[in-house]
Amino acid sequence: PPGIRKISEKYDKVFVTGCLEPDTSKPRANGAFVVLARNKELDGVIQSIKSIERHFNRWYHYPYVFLNDGDFDDTFKDTVKNYTSAPVEFGKVGPDMWGFPDWVDPKVAKEGIAKQGDAAVMYGGMESYHSMCRFYSGFFYKHELLQKYEWYWRLEPEIKYFCDITYDPFLKMIENNKTYGFTIAVKELRETVPNIFRYASAYKRLNNITSQGLWEMFVEPQPEKKPEAPEPGLPEEILRSDPGANQLPDIDPEAMEGEKYNMCHFWSNFEIARLDFFRSKAYEDFFQMMDHSGGFWMERWGDAPIHSLAAGALLGPRDIHYFRDFGYRHTTIQHCPANAPARQLPREPYLEKTTLDEKKRIEEDKYWDEYDTPKENGVGCRCR
Ligand code: GDP
Ligand code: MN
Structure with a gap:
């Protein structure tokens, strides 16, 4: 919306x-x-x-x-x-x-x-x-x-x-x-x-x-009401000078x-x-x-x-x-x-520059993948 x-x-x-x-x-x-x-x-x-x-x-x-x-x-x-x-x-x-x-x-x-x-x-x-x-x-x-x-x-x-x-x-x-x-x-x-x-x-x-x-x-937009055309013959100053002209009645709850x-x-x-x-x-x-x-x-x-x-x-x-x-x-x-x-980052990029830390990560990811596959339903993203 x-x-x-x-x-x-x-x-x-x-x-x-x-x-x-x-x-x-x-x-x-x-x-x-x-x-x-x-x-x-x-x-x-x-x-x-x-x-x-x-x-x-x-x-x-x-x-x-x-x-x-x-x-x-x-x-x-x-x-x-x-x-x-x-x-x-x-x-x-x-x-x-x-x-x-x-x-x-x-x-x-x-x-x-x-x-x-x-x-x-x-x-x-x-x-x-x-x-x-x-x-x-x-x-x-x-x-x-x-x-x-x-x-x-x-x-x-x-x-x-x-x-x-x-x-x-x-x-x-x-x-x-x-x-x-x-x-x-x-x-x-x-x-x-x-x-x-x-x-x-x-x-x-x-x-x-x-x-x-x-x-x-949360409010449905209302179609805008066209302003009513002023009565022919009445000068605009008079319309505007009416103190009540733009007052809307309060709505009953x-x-x-x-x-x-x-x-x-x-x-x-x-x-x-x-x-x-x-x-x-x-x-x-x-x-x-x-x-x-x-x-x-x-x-x-x-x-x-x-x-x-x-x-x-x-x-x-x-x-x-x-x-x-x-x-x-x-x-x-x-x-x-x-x-x-x-x-949808593939696993491979990690392997290119494998440090000890990243090896640990790959192990960790493998462990978690057994529980939860990030690419299920065709979507998924991983940071690590
Ligand atoms: P939906 O997601 O709108 O289809 O509704 P769910 O059936 O998933 O219910 C919403 C949450 O309330 C979930 O966490 C449910 O486990 C829980 N829930 C719904 N009905 C009950 C109930 O009668 N007892 C308990 N303990 N949990 C409920
Ligand atoms: Mn539910």
């Missing part, structure tokens, strides 16, 4: 061009990977860990926090710990953060969810999916295992990184005073969020929030006909962000208002449009970072950096 282009060109630049020797001497940021998962997703989780370890975390050793509304079994825990040398914690998500809150009538909510199932809204008929979206919208950052962290990097089962990440994105976010980072923005399925924008828009209006320039990214959601959102299965943003009073107010509308149940609001519209209301383009250099794929959607300097 044009909004993204505006951000990327004017307010935000790639942190690092090309490949660096990973500098692991600097102290790490106070951050962690956050993974919500179920036992049955172990294979997909391992795939994701292999990929992020291979392309980033083997150098940086950021800790992992695994969360689950059920209990992780020993197989899950032991297997996960086998694939990383970084610290790993496992936590449970209690009923205070999962499922229907007490002010929701479960009978009404279940009927609402069944209706969405009948209407074939994607995941609309799945109660657990609604819970998951609400958890990621208003609770994950309040989980006790995340209290000690200031930053998180969201990871999901079955994702893939294509390119080596040879710098610390947390430290770069801090250095550049960024709050929220994304790598893919897509359009939401309209039927999952019919009323989300009306509420987000009303939140903004009721709290007198003026856009810092990011909100516009209940009838947000002035603005329409363009369905754009940051795809939240990848996020690197400051937890402070979510822990702020402004975000909490936003979540409470959205939550009490019932939209997490009676519609199937995703955490992605929730995070995005909150960012739109509360942040400016300069607070957002587009990780355009991260090769990333989840299910059928991927981002492949066209400017990756080492894209």
